[in-house]
Amino acid sequence: xxxxxxxxxxxxxxxxxxxxxxxxxxxxxxxxxxxxxxxxxxxxxxxxxxxxxxxxxxxxxxxxxxxxxxxxxxxxxxxxxxxxxxxxxxxxxxxxxxxxxxxxxxxxxxxxxxxxxxxxxxxxxxxxxxxxxxxxxxxxxxxxxxxxxxxxxxxxxxxxxxxxxxxxxxxxxxxxxxxxxxxxxxxxxxxxxxxxxxxxxxxxxxxxxxxxxxxxxxxxxxxxxxxxxxxxxxxxxxxxxxxxxxxxxxxxxxxxxxxxxxxxxxxxxxxxxxxxxxxxxxxxxxxxxxxxxxxxxxxxxxxxxxxxxxxxxxxxxxxxxxxxxxxxxxxxxxxxxxxxxxxxxxxxxxxxxxxxxxxxxxxxxxxxxxxxxxxxxxxxxxxxxxxxx
Numbered sequence: 001x002x003x004x005x006x007x008x009x010x011x012x013x014x015x016x017x018x019x020x021x022x023x024x025x026x027x028x029x030x031x032x033x034x035x036x037x038x039x040x041x042x043x044x045x046x047x048x049x050x051x052x053x054x055x056x057x058x059x060x061x062x063x064x065x066x067x068x069x070x071x072x073x074x075x076x077x078x079x080x081x082x083x084x085x086x087x088x089x090x091x092x093x094x095x096x097x098x099x100x101x102x103x104x105x106x107x108x109x110x111x112x113x114x115x116x117x118x119x120x121x122x123x124x125x126x127x128x129x130x131x132x133x134x135x136x137x138x139x140x141x142x143x144x145x146x147x148x149x150x151x152x153x154x155x156x157x158x159x160x161x162x163x164x165x166x167x168x169x170x171x172x173x174x175x176x177x178x179x180x181x182x183x184x185x186x187x188x189x190x191x192x193x194x195x196x197x198x199x200x201x202x203x204x205x206x207x208x209x210x211x212x213x214x215x216x217x218x219x220x221x222x223x224x225x226x227x228x229x230x231x232x233x234x235x236x237x238x239x240x241x242x243x244x245x246x247x248x249x250x251x252x253x254x255x256x257x258x259x260x261x262x263x264x265x266x267x268x269x270x271x272x273x274x275x276x277x278x279x280x281x282x283x284x285x286x287x288x289x290x291x292x293x294x295x296x297x298x299x300x301x302x303x304x305x306x307x308x309x310x311x312x313x314x315x316x317x318x319x320x321x322x323x324x325x326x327x328x329x330x331x332x333x334x335x336x337x338x339x340x341x342x343x344x345x346x347x348x349x350x351x352x353x354x355x356x357x358x359x360x361x362x363x364x365x366x367x368x369x370x371x372x373x374x375x376x377x378x379x380x381x382x383x384x385x386x387x388x389x
Contacts, residue, residue, distance in 0.1 A: 009039045009051040016040050069105065072097065073113045081120065090114075092261050094288055098280075107290055136247070137332060137360050137375035145175040145308045149205040150251035151195075153186055153213060154258065159268055167278070168194040169258060170202055171251050175308060176291045177202060177299040178254055180278045182271065186215045188225040192319035195226055199233070200317075203310020207236045209248055221345050222388035223329065229319040231327030231365065238330040241358070242342075247332070257285075323389050326366040334358050343370065346385070354379060363387070 008029055015025045016036055026033045044050040076096045080088040090111050094104035104110075150173060155166035168181040168191060179202040181194035208230050210216045217239055218224035223231075230237050240247035262281045268274045286299045294302040302308075331343050335355055341348040343361050350359065354374050362371045363385060370385035 005053075006051040012036050013039055013043045013051075017043075069102075070113045070117070072102075073105075073110055074117045074119060077114060077119050091257075091289055094284075096265070098284055098288075104288065107288070135358070135376050137358050143174050145172060145303065145306055146203055146205060146310055148173045148207045148209065149202070150209045150248040151198075151216075152211055152245075152248060152251045152255060153183075153191065153216065154255055155186070157263060159270065159274070163271070165271055165274060167258065168198065169251060169255060170195075170198050171254050172202060172205065172299075172310075173250050175299050175302050175306070176250070176289075176294055177286050177303070178282055180258070180282045182275045182278050184271065186213070188215050189319070191215055192225040192229045195229055196313060196317050196319065197315060199313035200315035201312070204233050204313050205235060207238055209238045209240060211245060211248065212239055212242055218344060220388070221386065223323065223344070225319055225321065227329060228321070228323060231324040231329070232320045233313060233317075234327075236328050236330070239332065241332050241334050244334075254285075257289075323387065324365060328365070329363040331361045331363070332358060333361065341372065343385070344387075348372070348383075351379065353377070 008031075012025050012029055012031070012035075016022055017040070022033050022036050026036045029036075039051070042050055073093055076093050077088060080092060080096070090107035093110050094107065097104040105113075149170050151168070151170040153166055153168055156164040157167070158164050164184075166183045166186050168183055169178065170180075171178045179198040181197055183190050183194050210226075214224070216224055216226055218227060227237050245252055258281075262278070266277065268277065288298060290296050290298055291302075297305065333341055333343075335341060335350045335357055337355055339350045339352060339355060341350050341359060341361060343363070348361075348370075350372075354377065357374050357377060359372055359374045359379075362373075363369075364371065365387070368385055368387060370383050372381040372383075373379065
């Protein structure tokens with residue numbers, strides 16, 4: 001049975017074709033003259049369904065994802081879901097597609113494909129533990145591009161045949177661009193040379209935040225070669241507290257991505273293959289990984305928006321073995337019940353009221369003095385500090 005709308009269309013055409021004025025037909029039916037003429041033109045005596053509504057959808061969709069690619073996205077998602085350690089989001093799927101030699105679609109396109117396919121979602125992980133109580137001396141919040149880099153040494157990881165390697169990972173907190181260097185060992189000289197290569201493309205930061213490994217910090221009263229390199233090129237060095245990697249949250253998040261999306265998802269023939277793939281992953285991350293901190297932009301898009309140009313280090317720069325004459329190295333430490341502040345191999349006894357408080361010890365190379373300040377407490381101590389050349 002035709003609808004009331006179809007009946008009105010048929011009546012309008014019959015009356016107009018019978019010679020009634022179009023204006024009168026339109027007025028009687030409460031429509032416009034244009035509407036009447038439209039259905040008169042649409043009338044087709046050979047098609048009994050001419051009065052039915054036609055779909056307004058376009059015959060073709062210019063930006064519709066090819067069916068084969070949609071199937072590939074769903075298949076990759078299911079493959080990743082089978083591995084409890086793998087990341088399964090749009091970024092992880094895009095990386096797998098790029099490894100096949102294809103150009104991956106944008107993250108939001110992948111998310112729409114997954115939504116249409118109604119794929120299963122991974123159960124949400126418990127919320128991260130938020131430390132309570134002890135205030136932490138976070139210092140000035142640096143969000144400008146080039147202001148601060150978090151740097152970490154990951155490993156050892158092992159190739160088939162128990163061949164070890166390390167990954168020196170760095171990320172610019174202000175623009176989220178990363179750099180990865182694959183090292184055979186964690187010797188000071190190799191780490192320092194890796195830093196030269198990183199800063200030759202990532203840029204030299206104002207501040208570099210490190211963990212406390214001996215290869216990064218130094219021992220026996222001397223600062224490591226990587227620290228000497230940083231000071232020589234004008235970088236302020238900051239060491240986070242012992243056994244608190246979450247104080248470098250941005251690089252820790254990237255390390256998780258690196259481990260689950262890069263290292264665990266493929267087999268490597270040798271170190272040369274690892275380096276080649278790490279370089280590809282670095283480029284992929286900077287051009288595809290979107291960050292809420294960058295308002296949904298990729299690191300590359302954010303740089304273009306800012307017009308940012310990093311201060312690059314010459315890749316032929318040789319790390320200095322001598323201790324620079326000036327520079328600042330910061331050590332953030334939690335004072336425990338033994339009341340000891342540990343800086344390099346020195347142990348400095350702190351007042352009892354500083355137990356369970358964080359202190360920052362700033363080593364000034366020009367004066368060879370250590371200035372100790374407690375967060376949220378008036379304590380301050382300025383003392384000579386011996387550093388081996």
